[in-house]
Amino acid sequence: xxxxxxxxxxxxxxxxxxxxxxxxxxxxxxxxxxxxxxxxxxxxxxxxxxxxxxxxxxxxxxxxxxxxxxxxxxxxxxxxxxxxxxxxxxxxxxxxxxxxxxxxxxxxxxxxxxxxxxxxxxxxxxxxxxxxxxxxxxxxxxxxxxxxxxxxxxxxxxxxxxxxxxxxxxxxxxxxxxxxxxxxxxxxxxxxxxxxxxxxxxxxxxxxxxxxxxxxxxxxxxxxxxxxxxxxxxxxxxxxxxxxxxxxxxxxxxxxxxxxxxxxxxxxxxxxxxxxxxxxxxxxxxxxxxxxxxxxxxxxxxxxxxxxx
Amino acid sequence: xxxxxxxxxxxxxxxxxxxxxxxxxxxxxxxxxxxxxxxxxxxxxxxxxxxxxxxxxxxxxxxxxxxxxxxxxxxxxxxxxxxxxxxxxxxxxxxxxxxxxxxxxxxxxxxxxxxxxxxxxxxxxxxxxxxxxxxxxxxxxxxxxxxxxxxxxxxxxxxxxxxxxxxxxxxxxxxxxxxxxxxxxxxxxxxxxxxxxxxxxxxxxxxxxxxxxxxxxxxxxxxxxxxxxxxxxxxxxxxxxxxxxxxxxxxxxxxxxxxxxxxxxxxxxxxxxxxxxxxxxxxxxxxxxxxxxxxxxxxxxxxxxxxxxxxxxxxxxxxxxxxxxxxxxxxxxxxxxxxxxxxxxxxxxxxxxxxxxxxxxxxxxxxxxxxxxxxxxxxxxxxxxxxxxxxxxxxxxxxxxxxxxxxxxxxxxxxxxxxxxxxxxxxxxxxxxxxxxxxxxxxxxxxxxxxxxxxxxxxxxxxxxxxxxxxxxxxxxxxxxxxxxxxxxxxxxxxxxxxxxxxxxxxxxxxxxxxxxxxxxxxxxxxxxxxxxxxxxxxxxxxxxxxxxxxxxxxxxxxxxxxxxxxxxxxxxxxxxxxxxxxxxxxxxxxxxxxxxxxxxxxxxxxxxxxxxxxxxxxxxxx
Numbered sequence: 001x002x003x004x005x006x007x008x009x010x011x012x013x014x015x016x017x018x019x020x021x022x023x024x025x026x027x028x029x030x031x032x033x034x035x036x037x038x039x040x041x042x043x044x045x046x047x048x049x050x051x052x053x054x055x056x057x058x059x060x061x062x063x064x065x066x067x068x069x070x071x072x073x074x075x076x077x078x079x080x081x082x083x084x085x086x087x088x089x090x091x092x093x094x095x096x097x098x099x100x101x102x103x104x105x106x107x108x109x110x111x112x113x114x115x116x117x118x119x120x121x122x123x124x125x126x127x128x129x130x131x132x133x134x135x136x137x138x139x140x141x142x143x144x145x146x147x148x149x150x151x152x153x154x155x156x157x158x159x160x161x162x163x164x165x166x167x168x169x170x171x172x173x174x175x176x177x178x179x180x181x182x183x184x185x186x187x188x189x190x191x192x193x194x195x196x197x198x199x200x201x202x203x204x205x206x207x208x209x210x211x212x213x214x215x216x217x218x219x220x221x222x223x224x225x226x227x228x229x230x231x232x233x234x235x236x237x238x239x240x241x242x243x244x245x246x247x248x249x250x251x252x253x254x255x256x257x258x259x260x261x262x263x264x265x266x267x268x269x270x271x272x273x274x275x276x277x278x279x280x281x282x283x284x285x286x287x288x289x290x291x292x293x294x295x296x297x298x299x300x301x302x303x304x305x306x307x308x309x
Numbered sequence: 310x311x312x313x314x315x316x317x318x319x320x321x322x323x324x325x326x327x328x329x330x331x332x333x334x335x336x337x338x339x340x341x342x343x344x345x346x347x348x349x350x351x352x353x354x355x356x357x358x359x360x361x362x363x364x365x366x367x368x369x370x371x372x373x374x375x376x377x378x379x380x381x382x383x384x385x386x387x388x389x390x391x392x393x394x395x396x397x398x399x400x401x402x403x404x405x406x407x408x409x410x411x412x413x414x415x416x417x418x419x420x421x422x423x424x425x426x427x428x429x430x431x432x433x434x435x436x437x438x439x440x441x442x443x444x445x446x447x448x449x450x451x452x453x454x455x456x457x458x459x460x461x462x463x464x465x466x467x468x469x470x471x472x473x474x475x476x477x478x479x480x481x482x483x484x485x486x487x488x489x490x491x492x493x494x495x496x497x498x499x500x501x502x503x504x505x506x507x508x509x510x511x512x513x514x515x516x517x518x519x520x521x522x523x524x525x526x527x528x529x530x531x532x533x534x535x536x537x538x539x540x541x542x543x544x545x546x547x548x549x550x551x552x553x554x555x556x557x558x559x560x561x562x563x564x565x566x567x568x569x570x571x572x573x574x575x576x577x578x579x580x581x582x583x584x585x586x587x588x589x590x591x592x593x594x595x596x597x598x599x600x601x602x603x604x605x606x607x608x609x610x611x612x613x614x615x616x617x618x619x620x621x622x623x624x625x626x627x628x629x630x631x632x633x634x635x636x637x638x639x640x641x642x643x644x645x646x647x648x649x650x651x652x653x654x655x656x657x658x659x660x661x662x663x664x665x666x667x668x669x670x671x672x673x674x675x676x677x678x679x680x681x682x683x684x685x686x687x688x689x690x691x692x693x694x695x696x697x698x699x700x701x702x703x704x705x706x707x708x709x710x711x712x713x714x715x716x717x718x719x720x721x722x723x724x725x726x727x728x729x730x731x732x733x734x735x736x737x738x739x740x741x742x743x744x745x746x747x748x749x750x751x752x753x754x755x756x757x758x759x760x761x762x763x764x765x766x767x768x769x770x771x772x773x774x775x776x777x778x779x780x781x782x783x784x785x786x787x788x789x790x791x792x793x794x795x796x797x798x799x800x801x802x803x804x805x806x807x808x809x810x811x812x813x814x815x816x817x818x819x820x821x822x823x824x825x826x827x828x829x830x831x832x833x834x835x836x837x838x839x840x841x842x843x844x845x846x847x848x849x850x851x852x853x854x855x856x857x858x859x860x861x862x863x864x865x866x867x868x869x870x871x872x873x874x875x876x877x878x879x880x881x882x883x884x885x886x887x888x889x890x891x892x893x894x895x896x897x898x899x900x901x902x903x904x905x906x907x908x909x910x911x912x913x914x915x916x917x918x919x920x921x922x923x924x925x926x927x928x929x930x931x932x
Contacts, residue, residue: 012560012592013523016313016394022596026555029537029596033609033651057584058596061549062541144385152382170382172408172633174415174722176555177648177710181717195396197387283345 017204020196024051025058026176027155027192031137032058032065034180035188038137039096039130042068044080044087044213045255047141050201051193053210055139056091067094069138071126073118074101075236075258083213098122098129117260127163130187137180139190145197146285149301155194161185165305198253198285199278206271217274218251218266229262253285315394316517319417319446321401321410321437326423327454331492332386332399335514338499341388383413392518403433407667407682408633410437411722414444415708418522423452426459426489430472436667438473442480442816443629443684443724445704447525449477450486450516457491461504475897479670479904481701481816484520488513526593527703531559531567532620533613534650534706539598551582551598552607554651557705558698559615561599562590568616569607570696575616576601610652612696612706620696620706625729628700629665629686629818630658630711632679634720637713639679639687645720647691649709655692656711662686662851671905672817674851679721688729700724726818727825755864759838764796766835767931768860772847772909773872774901775887776879778923782872782916783844785924790840798834800827802845815898821852828856835865840931848900850907868930871912872923876901 014022031038040055042048055064070084088095100121103109109121130138144151154170156178171179180188193201205212222233224245231237233245236258250263251274268274320328336342386397398413400406414420420441424434434451441449451473459465466489477485488497489508496502497512511519536554561567565578581591582598591597599613607613614620632639639658647656664676664685672686679685700707711721759765769786771779783799790797802823806813810826813819824847831841847853853869860867879901880888891899898904914930916923 012528012590013314014595016315019315019594022555022594025596026536029553030651033537058553059537059539060582060584060598061546062539062543145387151384151386167382171719172412172722173719174412174710175705175708176416177708177722179648179710179712179717179719181646181712181714183717195385195387197389199389 017200017207020193020200021054021057021204023176023195024054024192027178027190028055028058028139030178031139031156031180031188031190031192035137037133037135038066038139038190039133039135040064040066040068040139041126041141042070042084042087042095043141043255044070044084045141046201046205046212046216047143047193049087049210049212050196050205051139051141052087052091053205053208054192063092067096069096069098069126069129069133069135071098071122071129072100073122073257074099074104075118077213077215077232077252077255077258079215080213080255083211096129096133098125100125103128117257119257119260122257123163130163135187136182137188137190139192141193142191143196143198143201144194150191150194153191153194155191156180157189157191158182159187159189163187165189167301167305199275202271202275202278206275213255215252215255215263218249218269220247221250221263222247223250223263226262229260230264231262232258234258313389313391313393314522315396316419316520316522317417318395318397318419318421318517319410319413319441320397320399320421320423321413321440326425327492328399328423331423331452331454331490331498331513332397334492334495334498335395335397336386336388338495339388339390339514341386383409390514390518395517405682407436407440407684408631410440411444411631411633414441414446415704415722417441417444417446418525419448419450419517419520420446421450421452423454424469424473426453426455426465426469429469430476432668434473435476438477438482439480439667439670442482445481445701445724447522448484448486448520449482450488450513450520452492452513453487453489454492456489456496456502456505457494461489461496461502463505463507466508471894475894478896479816479898481814481818486510486516486520488516527558528560528592529558530618530620530698530703531561531565531613531615532557532698532703532706533561533599534652535607535609535611535613536651537609538607549600550604551600552613553596553598555596556591556593557650558593558703559618560590560592561597561613563587566616567601567613568619569605570612570614570619570622571694572606572611574603574605576603576605578602610650612650614696620698621728622694622696623728624691624694625659625688626695626697627662627686627688627726627729628709628723629684629726630679630721630723632681632683632685632721634713634718635681636716636718637720638681639683639685639721641678644714646712646714647689647695647709648712649695649697650706652695654695657690658711659688659690662688670817672849686726687723689723690729697725699727727822755836762796762838764838765866765932766796766838766840767866767868768831768835768841768843768856769868769870769927769930770831770843770845770847770853770856771870771872772845772853772912773874774876774879774906775846775899776882776884777872777874778916778920779844779846779872781920782923782927783842785920786927787842789924789928795840796838797840797842799842799844800831800834802827802843802847805830805845815904817849820848824849824852824856828852828859831856832859832863832865835860836863846900846906848904848906850909853909866932868913868927869909870914870916870927870930871909872916873908874918 100118103125104111142150154173222245223230224233224243233239239245249267251266252263268277384399388395400409400413422437453466453469470487489505490497496504499514501512533554533556535552539551539553541549563578568575579600579602581588641658645656647654663672663674665672698706707725709723710719713720771783773779780801787797787799810823813823827845831843834841857867887899890896891902900906914926
């Protein structure tokens with residue numbers, strides 16, 4: 001085979017995943033070029049794993065030029081924290097932890113009891129950490145297909161000096177011309193994977209053979225049916241009185257506070273099987289697994305207004 | 310899995326058109342609505358006391374939208390078929406949401422417009438079509454909805470189709486498709502409708518799956534705005550210097566000769582890196598890192614192109630802008646920040662040329678400002694040059710946003726029409742043109758040239774309706790002058806449209822460009838010592854004034870001659886059969902019939918109806 005025939009014919013089309021990847025890399029680079037202190041939220045969940053992977057690609061062969069931040073409720077799945085630390089170590093990242101537990105210990109956040117959901121308290125921990133770290137851009141892994149309120153949010157989303165989002169006063173966002181200008185004390189949330197769907201995320205992670213925390217794949221676990229959510233029974237979710245637990249094959253579609261994130265029954269032990277399941281799933285990932293989004297029609301909008309991711 | 314493309318769709322319209330029902334049906338029939346979403350909107354609908362589940366709730370994501378039952382903002386919806394992925398940017402249709410429509414259309418491959426078969430083409434339909442055309446959306450699909458309510462009557466569909474087609478001819482729309490549907494009943498949405506056997510086209514979804522979009526990209530003009538310079542500080546990559554960015558035009562190949570704007574330094578592409586390794590070529594919309602063979606100074610905001618195909622570099626340009634900000638209005642002369650590709654520059658709007666009425670296409674030359682949702686043409690001046698292409702050539706290198714430095718708000722979005730060349734800046738000729746392109750002053754002065762040739766040039770600009778007799782008079786003048794030994798040359802509008810202006814249509818922008826080019830050619834001819842006789846309808850006063858200013862700036866005599874034949878007389882003559890066609894509805898943009906003619910206010914001459922007298926009058930003008 002001579003030199004010329006080795007060169008493949010000129011294909012000038014990108015498939016959907018390559019297109020999404022290219023657009024996300026563009027957004028991440030724009031922000032790093034125009035902001036002084038960006039930081040990327042990293043929970044160990046699949047969306048933040050994807051986002052971090054895209055950031056690595058955007059600056060290769062140089063390292064990721066910003067730290068990552070974990071908003072830690074103290075109610076973590078053990079496997080996820082192990083995974084987080086492994087990733088930090090492997091990629092040589094700088095990790096900032098915004099700890100809800102610290103704020104509770106300092107008496108800044110008051111909780112009723114130890115095991116109540118700390119989901120909402122993450123907002124305070126996050127906003128404090130943004131302020132203390134002097135961050136002017138915060139990457140988040142929100143996607144528009146997740147929730148109605150997120151479907152309306154800009155890719156670069158302005159936050160006032162109290163960290164608040166005003167959905168009715170959003171900056172228009174046209175073409176790929178992002179306006180991240182802001183005054184001191186204000187900041188911008190950046191959602192580089194806005195246009196990815198849950199299925200896209202899975203297909204991409206599978207294609208790239210990227211490691212995820214093991215709880216994303218089907219495994220045996222002791223669970224209890226609690227108001228329609230399949231909750232893992234552990235120190236964060238003791239078996240309610242009178243309830244009966246079962247050992248089932250389950251996996252997690254999202255990773256959040258362990259007191260309110262439910263599992264789904266699943267036999268999907270590999271990427272391919274998860275993709276199959278996702279493709280035929282008739283329930284959104286948040287509806288299936290998150291107690292926090294079930295409170296009201298506008299649960300996410302309300303939390304976002306206050307400064308939540 | 311085979312490569313699937315992403316098709317971005319912009320929809321606009323009100324609930325009345327059945328838009329939400331249509332989107333709901335597309336999502337539903339492609340199994341893209343989740344059960345919990347459906348349950349949740351069912352609950353809300355029940356709570357509000359709606360008779361049926363309101364599918365609009367799927368897209369109305371904000372509390373205020375749900376409570377008030379209105380759509381405020383752009384909502385994005387996603388669905389997929391085995392052939393394609395679709396992103397719908399759904400926007401409200403009312404005029405006060407023009408800015409939302411513009412936002413949704415800015416990245417769309419296809420605009421989906423809905424018409425209620427019972428109501429026909431409405432003002433709103435025309436506005437949506439105009440905005441799609443203005444934003445350069447390459448494909449337009451018109452769904453004639455609620456066919457079930459008109460007994461699936463082909464005649465009604467045909468009438469709407471015809472009416473819209475002739476309206477669309479006025480706009481810059483290259484691909485127009487029609488589908489008669491009933492979103493409620495599902496006719497022709499996913500499956501062909503048994504109720505409309507007379508319709509032989511594809512159902513809507515099939516059309517969306519098949520419309521060819523790969524060629525919408527500009528793969529000819531190589532453009533690479535540098536986003537970020539990658540310089541790893543590690544030992545392994547000590548000498549690595551890569552320029553990261555997105556390819557926004559053309560195909561870059563390893564080994565290509567390139568040039569970097571604005572330094573104009575030339576080099577060759579050493580390699581094109583992606584995180585997955587080197588590639589032989591990069592094309593839109595790839596995000597890549599380009600390495601050059603030479604150590605050239607390149608930073609963010611620079612543009613890599615080809616030495617033989619460069620973008621325009623200029624600090625002045627003409628653009629259409631849409632005003633977005635509710636809290637301020639356009640202030641000419643005020644400082645704005647402008648973002649174009651990966652550059653921010655300080656800018657001012659020098660002049661508002663006119664405001665465009667998006668319902669009637671009327672241009673209001675007296676407008677003094679633009680407010681929220683207004684669209685107008687402006688002249689912009691930036692502190693440092695931009696490297697751009699016309700928006701119609703490249704949607705990325707031809708677009709920009711304006712930001713108010715006091716509030717940091719995005720106040721306007723713009724589409725570049727052309728490099729500057731404007732009445733206000735005539736005394737500042739050098740700055741009109743590209744920063745680094747200087748005029749080559751001709752070695753001969755005009756007086757030397759005219760003196761040696763014993764001649765003097767001038768431009769006679771004959772304007773008037775089609776059929777008014779311009780060309781007849783012009784031909785007679787040319788003949789008379791040349792016979793008498795004086796250099797003269799006739800520039801006829803029709804003839805120029807076969808050559809120099811062959812790529813122009815009859816939209817207002819194209820008409821402007823037609824006049825601009827003809828004016829430039831006339832000026833060059835006149836400068837050479839020839840009498841240029843222009844015979845051109847040139848309906849707009851502003852453009853004629855611009856040509857006059859161009860001549861006056863160069864000190865060349867210019868005479869505007871108005872051949873003021875009444876419309877009825879032109880129509881009676883109708884030498885090219887245009888009026889007959891216009892009246893029959895075959896052409897819609899004929900000046901005087903479907904398109905306005907702005908008569909000169911103070912022409913140098915209004916010709917006599919008598920040909921010989923007219924010729925004598927014109928000749929008397931010449932020095």
